[in-house]
Amino acid sequence: MDWDYAPAPESSAIAGIRDRYLPFVNGEFVEGNGADLDTINPGRAERLATVSTTTAEDVDRAVAAARRAYQRVWSRMSGAERGKYLFRIARGIAERSRELAVVETLDNGKPIKETRDFDVPTAAQHFFYHAGWADKLQHLGLGPAPAALGVAGQVIPWNFPLLMASWKIAPALAAGNTVVIKPAETTPLSILVLAEIIADADLPPGVVNIVTGAGDVGEALVTHPGIDKVAFTGSTAVGRRIQHQLAGTGRKLTLELGGKGANIVFDDAAQDQAIEGIVNGIFFNQGQVCCAGSRLLVQESIAEEFTDRLKDRVETLRVGDPLDKNTDVGAINSAAQLGRIKDLVAAGAAEGADLWSSSCPLPSNGYYLSPTIFTSATPSMRISREEIFGPVLTTLTFRTPEEALSKANNSAYGLSAGVWTEKGSRAMGMAAGLRAGVIWDNTFNRFDPAASFGGYKESGFGREGGPSGLAAYLETDDEAVLGGSRSRTAKDEGATL
Amino acid sequence: MAHLSVSKTYKLYLGGAFPRSESGRTYPVRDIKGNFMANAALGSRKDGRDAVAAARKGVGAWSKATPYNRGQVIYRIAEMLEGRRAQFVELISTSTGASARAAGAEVDAAVNRLVHYAGWTDKLSAVFGGANPVSGPYFSYSAPEPTGVVAVVAPAGSPLLGLVSVLAPVITGGNSAVVIAAEDDPCVAITLAEVLATSDVPAGVVNILTGRAAEIAPHLAAHGDVNGLDLTGADVELRLALEQAAAGTVKRVYVPKGVPDFTGPPGTARLRAFLEIKTVWHPVGSVSLAAGSSY
Numbered sequence: 001m002d003w004d005y006a007p008a009p010e011s012s013a014i015a016g017i018r019d020r021y022l023p024f025v026n027g028e029f030v031e032g033n034g035a036d037l038d039t040i041n042p043g044r045a046e047r048l049a050t051v052s053t054t055t056a057e058d059v060d061r062a063v064a065a066a067r068r069a070y071q072r073v074w075s076r077m078s079g080a081e082r083g084k085y086l087f088r089i090a091r092g093i094a095e096r097s098r099e100l101a102v103v104e105t106l107d108n109g110k111p112i113k114e115t116r117d118f119d120v121p122t123a124a125q126h127f128f129y130h131a132g133w134a135d136k137l138q139h140l141g142l143g144p145a146p147a148a149l150g151v152a153g154q155v156i157p158w159n160f161p162l163l164m165a166s167w168k169i170a171p172a173l174a175a176g177n178t179v180v181i182k183p184a185e186t187t188p189l190s191i192l193v194l195a196e197i198i199a200d201a202d203l204p205p206g207v208v209n210i211v212t213g214a215g216d217v218g219e220a221l222v223t224h225p226g227i228d229k230v231a232f233t234g235s236t237a238v239g240r241r242i243q244h245q246l247a248g249t250g251r252k253l254t255l256e257l258g259g260k261g262a263n264i265v266f267d268d269a270a271q272d273q274a275i276e277g278i279v280n281g282i283f284f285n286q287g288q289v290c291c292a293g294s295r296l297l298v299q300e301s302i303a304e305e306f307t308d309r310l311k312d313r314v315e316t317l318r319v320g321d322p323l324d325k326n327t328d329v330g331a332i333n334s335a336a337q338l339g340r341i342k343d344l345v346a347a348g349a350a351e352g353a354d355l356w357s358s359s360c361p362l363p364s365n366g367y368y369l370s371p372t373i374f375t376s377a378t379p380s381m382r383i384s385r386e387e388i389f390g391p392v393l394t395t396l397t398f399r400t401p402e403e404a405l406s407k408a409n410n411s412a413y414g415l416s417a418g419v420w421t422e423k424g425s426r427a428m429g430m431a432a433g434l435r436a437g438v439i440w441d442n443t444f445n446r447f448d449p450a451a452s453f454g455g456y457k458e459s460g461f462g463r464e465g466g467p468s469g470l471a472a473y474l475e476t477d478d479e480a481v482l483g484g485s486r487s488r489t490a491k492d493e494g495a496t497l
Numbered sequence: 498m499a500h501l502s503v504s505k506t507y508k509l510y511l512g513g514a515f516p517r518s519e520s521g522r523t524y525p526v527r528d529i530k531g532n533f534m535a536n537a538a539l540g541s542r543k544d545g546r547d548a549v550a551a552a553r554k555g556v557g558a559w560s561k562a563t564p565y566n567r568g569q570v571i572y573r574i575a576e577m578l579e580g581r582r583a584q585f586v587e588l589i590s591t592s593t594g595a596s597a598r599a600a601g602a603e604v605d606a607a608v609n610r611l612v613h614y615a616g617w618t619d620k621l622s623a624v625f626g627g628a629n630p631v632s633g634p635y636f637s638y639s640a641p642e643p644t645g646v647v648a649v650v651a652p653a654g655s656p657l658l659g660l661v662s663v664l665a666p667v668i669t670g671g672n673s674a675v676v677i678a679a680e681d682d683p684c685v686a687i688t689l690a691e692v693l694a695t696s697d698v699p700a701g702v703v704n705i706l707t708g709r710a711a712e713i714a715p716h717l718a719a720h721g722d723v724n725g726l727d728l729t730g731a732d733v734e735l736r737l738a739l740e741q742a743a744a745g746t747v748k749r750v751y752v753p754k755g756v757p758d759f760t761g762p763p764g765t766a767r768l769r770a771f772l773e774i775k776t777v778w779h780p781v782g783s784v785s786l787a788a789g790s791s792y
Contacts, residue, residue, distance in 0.1 A: 125632070141624045143764065240744050247740030248733075250752060257747065412746075431777045441779040448631035451776050452639045457724070458747040466629060466639055468774045476769075478754060480761025 005318075008325040010112045015102040020050045021188065023058065023212045024195035026065035027205025032058050034213050037185060042109035042331040042367045043322040051188045053213035056220040059180070062209035063226040066151040066178040069206030074178050075148060079135030085203050086131030086173060092197035093124040093166070100190055104162055105322045107189040109331030109367065110285050112323050122447060123166035123194075129449035130170035133470060137175065140467045143477020148176030149252060150228035152473065155218040156191075157234045158184035158333050159288040159389075165191040167464055168231055169208055170449075175473035177229065178207045182221055185214040186334050219245075227251065229473060233290075236387075236413075236458050254462025254472045256290065256454055258387040259415030262408035263293035263444065264398075264430065267302045269420035273442065275306075275313050278393070281418060281444040283317060283329050283371055287391040288337070290459070291416035293444055294388060297404050300397045307375055307395060311356060314371045319360045329391060332367040341369060341390030348374050348383035348394070379410055387413070401426060405433045414456030418444045437463070507537040507683055509544060509707060510690035512551030513700025519543045524708070526684055529594035537683035540708035542716045548675040548704040549722050552646040555701020556673035560643045562699075564619035571618065571669060574696040575611035578604070581692060585657055588685055593656060606760060607661040614665040617768065621670065624765075625772065636779045641772040643671030644749055645724035648717035650710045650739075652730040655759055656682035660689060662759045663729050664703065666767035672725070673702045677714055679730060683707035711735055718742035725749040725771045729757060 020036075022029040034053030041048040054062075074082070093100065100123075101115040110119070137146045152172045156164035161183055172179050183191045191210055198208050211217055215238075222230045222242050232242050233256040246253050263281050265274050281293025298306050322330035332338040349355045357370040372392045377384050383394045398404040408417055417436040419427050431439040437455045440446060447453065452466035462472045507526070508515040522539035538544075559567070578585070582604050589600035626640035647667045652659040656679060667674045678686030690705045706713055710731060717723050718739040726743050728736050728750060736752060743750050751770035 236747065240747060243744035243747065244741050247744065248737035250754065255747065427779070431775075437773065437775060439775065439777045441777065443635065443778055443780050446631070446633065446635055446637070446778045448629065448633070448637065451629035451631050451637045451778070452774050453776065454774070456644070456773050456775075460747060461749050463774050466774075466776075468625065468639065471769070476766060477764040478766040479764040480758040481753070481755035482758045483755065 005326045007321070009321060010102055010105070010323045010325060012102060012106060012323060014099055015106055016099060017049050017103065017106065017189070020052065021192045022052045023054050024192065024208070024210040025058065025062045026209065027199060029195070032212060034058070034217070037213070039107055039186060039188060040334065041106050042333055043106070045335070045366045048106055049189060051212050053185070054211040054217050059211055059217060059220045059224060062180045062211050063151060063153070063224050065206035066180050066209055067226055069204055070150055070178040073204040074207050075176060079137060079176070082173060082176065083131045083134035085201055086127050086134060086170060088201040089198055089203070090124045090127035090131060092201055093120065093127065093194070096193070096197060097121065097124070100162060100193055102323070103193055104190045105330070107187050108158065108161060109322050109333050111327040111330040112325055113327070114285060119160060119163045123163045126163075126166040126170045126449045130174035134174040137470070137474065140470055142471055142474060146175075146474040146476050149473060149475055150177060151226060152177045152179050152229045152231060153221045153224060153227040154179060154181040154231045155222060155234065156181065156183055158187040159285060159290075161187035162190035162194060164233055165194055168233075171464070171470050172473050173207065175470055177473055180209045180211060180221060180227070182211050182213065182218050185212070188212050222246070229253070231472065232256070239460055252472065254464070255460035256462070256464060257458065257460040258413055259290045259292065259455065259459050260295055260385065260387055260411045260413045261291055261293045261416035261418065261436070262295045262297050263418040264297045264404045264408055264420065265299060265302070265306060266421035266423070266426065267299045268422045270422060270442070271302075271306060271309060274420040275310050277418060277420065277440075277442070277444040278310060279313060279317070282393045283314070283391050284445055286329055286332055286369070288333060288389050289445070291438060291445070293416070293418050294392070294394060295384060295408075296393055296395045297398050297407055298395060300399050303397045307373070311373060314373065315358050315360070317358060317360065317371055319358070319368055319370065320363055329371060332369055332390060335367055337389065338367040338369060341388055341392060344383060344386060344388045345372060345392055348377070348381060351381045351383070353377040353381055353383060353394070379407060385411070401430065405430065409435045412458040415459035416440070505535060507535050507687045507707065509538045509540060510687060510694070510703070510705040511544070511548050512554065512704065513694060515690070518708070519547070526592075526681070528591045534591065535684055537687070537707045540677070540706035540713055542713065544706055545675070545713045545716050546720070548706055549646060549717065549720055551701040551704050552673040552675050553722055555699055556643065556645055558699050559668070559673060559702045560671040564621070567669070567671065568615045568618040570697045571611055571665065572615035574692060574698065575608050575615065577692045577696045578611065578689075579608050584688065585685070588688060589657060592682055592684060603655060603658045607658045610658065610661050610763065611665055613763065614669040617669050621768065621772065625769065626774065629776065634781045634783070636781050637776060639774050639776045641670070642775050644771045644773050645672060646722060647672045647674050647725035647727060647771050648714070648720075648723050649674055649676045649727040650714055650730035651676050651679050651686065652757070653679040653681055656685035657689065658759045659730075660686055662757070662763065663727055663767070666763070667727065667771055668698075668702055670768055670772050672771050673704070675704045675706065675717060675723070677710045677730070678705055678707045680709055714739055715742055718748070719745055721746055723748065725751070727751045727767075727770070729753050
């Protein structure tokens with residue numbers, strides 16, 4: 001008997017995708033001076049829309065607009081008024097949530113159930129949460145008079161295009177800064193719809209500017225001398241480069257980089273719950289998540305049975321059309337990313353790990369990969385050390401909690417970790433010993449604007465969300481300085497304009 | 498017969514011990530009038546590596562010590578420093594030419610600074626962390642944790658207060674420190690090491706190198722087992738090179754905005770620079786006191 005679900009596709013018409021999109025500078029959608037770029041629907045490997053991109057010259061204009069808006073309007077406005085704009089934007093996102101979910105799914109390839117139930121509502125929540133901080137900054141625990149920095153330059157990745165945009169813009173504006181932000185070149189559409197919402201909210205021109213393009217535009221932005229603060233989310237390699245480039249400038253920098261999160265399962269764990277958490281940890285958003293639980297550490301005594309049960313569960317995941325409401329795993333964001341994942345999978349097999357993939361059928365068009373699990377991996381293999389950023393899980397075993405800690409912490413990264421055990425003291429003890437910024441005990445992939453998020457070690461520095469996330473956008477109670485003035489170059493120059 | 502004074506040999510302070518530089522090198526330290534005061538160890542790249550290894554060992558026990566205990570130990574440093582007040586006044590006067598009164602004020606300020614930080618250890622969590630009111634059935638909290646091993650380039654100019662002001666916030670947060678003392682004031686730094694060595698500070702929590710920052714610091718900045726870098730005492734050129742080297746391992750770098758006025762209020766930026774914020778989530782089951790409860 002065929003128990004398969006009937007297809008339940010969301011209508012792509014809801015997205016109202018236009019043929020061509022423009023960058024958003026000084027409150028207007030304007031032609032960029034860069035070459036046009038096609039954005040691809042990864043679910044079908046076909047062109048979705050064309051986007052006008054920007055150049056260093058356009059970045060200059062955007063930074064100048066942000067500076068003007070900062071000086072003339074935004075820095076003079078009360079926190080309460082700033083907050084009201086953020087509340088308006090939160091409402092705007094909620095009102096256009098269905099459209100945004102479809103746009104995001106078409107442009108990114110992630111399943112509609114994720115954009116609909118996670119990305120878009122959480123994006124709105126970020127604006128709503130931070131709106132309330134705008135008039136309460138003196139209560140943050142950062143001294144009596146935290147002050148805005150000026151203009152923030154932000155670069156965001158393609159894995160959560162709308163959520164990352166909200167996650168970056170909302171705290172920056174709440175703290176009183178203005179923003180120039182660059183989305184990834186493969187996923188520019190949802191932030192440009194957000195720009196419409198921002199414009200409809202009557203946000204003063206120049207407070208938020210969106211420049212489109214590839215890495216060269218990002219580089220022009222983060223190295224621009226008119227920027228007071230840089231926030232980057234993306235690969236560790238690029239993060240290192242930005243830190244190097246900003247050396248000596250005194251500009252505030254936060255980096256949210258890669259990860260190789262460990263999911264640690266003890267023999268007393270509730271196994272069915274653990275399996276659901278592990279599946280979510282590595283197959284949510286096709287594993288294209290910096291905090292993905294990409295390393296599974298299972299206690300040796302249950303390893304064989306547990307991985308068999310895990311494979312049974314993964315076999316039931318439905319890979320396919322991202323617009324189908326029944327789809328669990330959608331499309332990889334780009335052909336290039338699919339190639340990178342396949343290279344690492346090949347390396348894992350070549351290095352001797354046992355490769356298993358789900359037998360689920362894959363669509364004939366589009367960038368898809370079957371959920372993949374490596375067993376018998378060793379900590380030195382590339383698949384255990386390098387971020388794969390795809391639906392590929394690497395399994396290792398351990399005997400004692402100490403061994404689990406040492407294996408989990410044996411990574412240059414330190415962004416996330418999961419612990420599965422029914423013993424509370426062990427869960428808390430492991431959480432204390434893990435060198436990672438976010439620890440999920442008996443759950444995984446929980447996010448909230450009220451809870452700070454960010455990495456240890458080479459997963460970056462600085463936090464996003466909660467009071468510590470706002471600290472990254474504020475001048476705080478730094479120590480006294482001889483002469484009484486601080487060297488805030490960009491802002492000081494700006495102040496004399 | 499007249500008493501011939503026993504002059505002191507200043508060595509490094511690594512892992513709770515006072516070794517000579519493995520390089521066997523020393524450099525002469527002169528007072529403000531140019532008279533020979535002593536030879537100090539001219540620390541090498543290898544001494545830097547040894548210091549990092551000692552600091553890594555030291556941070557284990559220190560970061561796990563209770564905040565109450567850490568506060569008591571830092572207060573103990575203040576007590577021991579107070580007890581040696583006269584020695585430091587004389588040393589500071591000799592090496593910097595400060596009047597006895599000014600040198601005394603510097604020692605007092607250093608004692609006060611330590612007392613200030615002693616009271617911070619068990620308040621960091623309340624001020625920089627707390628329960629997160631997340632919208633779901635989860636208990637979520639964020640708490641600060643030490644980042645690990647922090648390399649510090651100590652400032653010149655105010656040999657005791659400057660050194661204490663950069664060192665204290667690092668260890669207050671539970672980190673261990675590898676300090677490169679100001680090149681011209683190694684005697685004050687190593688005498689402070691004697692205070693630290695008798696203050697219940699576990700071995701390896703503070704390690705002090707004397708010598709040239711330009712020679713040692715680049716290796717610390719590029720070292721894979723150093724988690725943070727405080728560049729307060731580095732000049733502009735050295736700062737740039739160190740910041741660039743630090744990018745290779747995504748280190749946390751603290752660079753003061755301008756020249757710190759160590760006599761002023763210290764703020765919290767130095768504390769926060771070397772704290773990670775860890776967020777922990779745990780599901781919350783529903784508990785009903787009424788009949789038919791579920792858990």
